[in-house]
Amino acid sequence: MIDLSGKVALVTGAGAGIGREIARWLARAGCDVAVNDLDGDRAARGVAAVTAEGRRGLAVPADVRAPGAVESMVAAAIAGLGRLDVAVNNVGLMGDAPQSDFADLEAEDIRSVIDRNLVATILCCVAEAKALKEQAEGGVILNVSSGESTRPALRLAAYGAAKAGINHLTQTMATELGPDGIRVLSIAPGTTLTETVRPVFDDEHVARVVESLPLRRMTEPEELGRLAVFLASDLARCITGQFILADAGAWLSRTRPPISPGSAGA
Numbered sequence: 001m002i003d004l005s006g007k008v009a010l011v012t013g014a015g016a017g018i019g020r021e022i023a024r025w026l027a028r029a030g031c032d033v034a035v036n037d038l039d040g041d042r043a044a045r046g047v048a049a050v051t052a053e054g055r056r057g058l059a060v061p062a063d064v065r066a067p068g069a070v071e072s073m074v075a076a077a078i079a080g081l082g083r084l085d086v087a088v089n090n091v092g093l094m095g096d097a098p099q100s101d102f103a104d105l106e107a108e109d110i111r112s113v114i115d116r117n118l119v120a121t122i123l124c125c126v127a128e129a130k131a132l133k134e135q136a137e138g139g140v141i142l143n144v145s146s147g148e149s150t151r152p153a154l155r156l157a158a159y160g161a162a163k164a165g166i167n168h169l170t171q172t173m174a175t176e177l178g179p180d181g182i183r184v185l186s187i188a189p190g191t192t193l194t195e196t197v198r199p200v201f202d203d204e205h206v207a208r209v210v211e212s213l214p215l216r217r218m219t220e221p222e223e224l225g226r227l228a229v230f231l232a233s234d235l236a237r238c239i240t241g242q243f244i245l246a247d248a249g250a251w252l253s254r255t256r257p258p259i260s261p262g263s264a265g266a
């Protein structure tokens, strides 16, 4: 039922993890995909995932924390693939997010977390909104947030605040860009065992998290790809400004204590 043929997507941080699965599933649904990553080799792997689905893939490596680089990335995607319909701002810090008790937060860590999660997302959104408005055919912007944006983010205070900022940004953008036919949504994953996140947890921790989840399973990266396809499609054409939790029910337990020192939430 979902056919995104003829559409062009741009996915940031799509060389690995959730971003690569989102790029893969958008391609599976018919999109050509511009694959951003900081790391050129990873970007190439993301492109390979797209072309394996029979669609055009284009590497647009850039550091999305840098305004000039972000503008060039969006311009390169449009120049290379002809247009822009779906933008997914996925870059963030999760498995490698610095963790500490609140009173021990270091200024440098706060800045790096806010930069990579919130500042980078805003910069991308501005460049993408400008391009979509110029194209004047509507579009969809999906911002990757986190379950931690919806409850206290113990030992991850700056991360939770940055992701909550993304949810708020999404509301403002949806309101302002709605008249241009541009929908804006946040995807909020629960713990998802990507290559960066898996090493943070020991097996015992994973088992305890699974046991705490109503669905008794964690979110899989590919399930976030499927969700992105749905949200980008006309099946979701009346949905904008929302954050969509994809967390196997983790929100239902609301405030979850950190399970072991040094263990991450999601």
Ligand SMILES: NC(=O)c1ccc[n+]([C@@H]2O[C@H](COP(=O)([O-])OP(=O)(O)OC[C@H]3O[C@@H](n4cnc5c(N)ncnc54)[C@H](O)[C@@H]3O)[C@@H](O)[C@H]2O)c1
Pocket: 012, 013, 014, 015, 016, 017, 018, 019, 036, 037, 038, 039, 042, 062, 063, 064, 065, 090, 091, 092, 093, 094, 095, 116, 120, 144, 145, 146, 147, 188, 189, 190, 191, 192, 193, 194, 195, 196, 197, 266
């Ligand atoms: N994995 C989880 O449990 C989880 C849970 C909730 C939310 N999230 C969010 O999902 C998103 C993806 O998470 P993941 O686990 O797939 O991450 P990941 O670390 O596996 O992949 C992130 C990719 O982004 C790239 N990247 C990092 N900084 C960049 C930059 N400045 N510019 C361009 N590319 C950059 C990395 O090279 C990497 O390929 C993040 O926003 C994260 O906060 C993840």
